[in-house]
Amino acid sequence: MVLELVALALAIGGAFFAMVAAVGLVRLPDVYTRIHAASKSDTLGALMSVAAVALVIQTETATLKALFLLLFLFLTNPTAAHAIARAAQDQGIEPWTVDDPDGGEDA
């Protein structure tokens, strides 16, 4: 009973943070801010939802698998975002600033 309610709350929170990531990916002005939205919000949303699955699922090995998936997402998602940000910086893409006249859409 309590376990299911906690799992539901976690899953709904995870969906909320995934929505924040999607909105940030569409609305923010340049590559670096979009990477910021995608890496942090989406990682938290994924972690909360997979934790909900780990609480709900009945088999013990399945819980272990869900925990491994959680750990793996926690390690790889920020690493991938970091690598992409480094690649963008190496190619000389300038970060967007407030006095950018074109709003950074073609940064």
Next chain:
Amino acid sequence: MVDVAQPLLALAGAFVVFAIVAMYRVVTGPTLHDRVIAVNVVGTNTVVAISLAAGAFEEPVFLDIALVYALLNFLLSIAISKFSVEHGGVL
């Protein structure tokens, strides 16, 4: 006993919707890195949707598929970011 299967399936649908929203950034770019990070978000949302379906249907096998998909997603992002730089020195 709270029935948790239907809400988990609905939330999996919500994750699919957010992946479709992220596809907007894959299509419009403008840089390669925008597309890569958006594809990464689409992949992560797919992994979460698969694992939510595993929780809803009580199918532990789905979690194996989600693990493999997460690995491939990570490999794609690292490979593209590495080979888009001249000497491959990103990490």
